[in-house]
Amino acid sequence: MEEPPKTDSKNVVEKETHLSELVEVVVETQAEVGASGYSVVGGGEQGIFIKEVLKDSPAAKHLSLQKGDQLLSARVYFDNVKYEDALKILQCAEPYKVSFFLKRTVQGSEVSIRPGAQNLEPRGPKAKMQKMVHSEILL
Numbered sequence: 001m002e003e004p005p006k007t008d009s010k011n012v013v014e015k016e017t018h019l020s021e022l023v024e025v026v027v028e029t030q031a032e033v034g035a036s037g038y039s040v041v042g043g044g045e046q047g048i049f050i051k052e053v054l055k056d057s058p059a060a061k062h063l064s065l066q067k068g069d070q071l072l073s074a075r076v077y078f079d080n081v082k083y084e085d086a087l088k089i090l091q092c093a094e095p096y097k098v099s100f101f102l103k104r105t106v107q108g109s110e111v112s113i114r115p116g117a118q119n120l121e122p123r124g125p126k127a128k129m130q131k132m133v134h135s136e137i138l139l
Contacts, residue, residue: 027063035059040071047071073099 037057042049050069053060076089 025064025069027065030062035063038063038065075101 035058037054037059039051040048041051048071050065050067050071052067053063053065059065078086081089
């Protein structure tokens with residue numbers, strides 16, 4: 001990872017953004033391939049942007065990253081992840097806004113959500129069920 005440049009790159013990115021349509025693109029890697037071969041710039045309120053994608057790198061071959069793309073989020077899949085690696089990832093993410101994609105076993109049509117839980121969106125066959133706000137579930 002690279003530190004933000006001392007030049008006023010924010011203005012350059014803003015100008016490019018105003019000239020083009022903003023489109024959200026989701027790209028996923030395969031664990032065997034990885035996502036190496038790119039550098040980022042920015043940080044803070046400015047955001048994180050793709051600075052460069054190295055030619056013939058896994059990022060160039062398997063992802064559609066382009067110079068100037070803003071990195072909005074990165075999802076890490078926890079299937080087949082070692083406990084120690086999962087712990088490091090979660091600890092690094094602790095001070096930031098995080099979205100968890102959970103799998104929970106429930107009986108029949110029981111969906112319990114802790115009172116006060118916000119921004120929770122049950123999905124699946126029973127996705128239209130109402131939240132039961134007076135029940136508690138201990139995680």
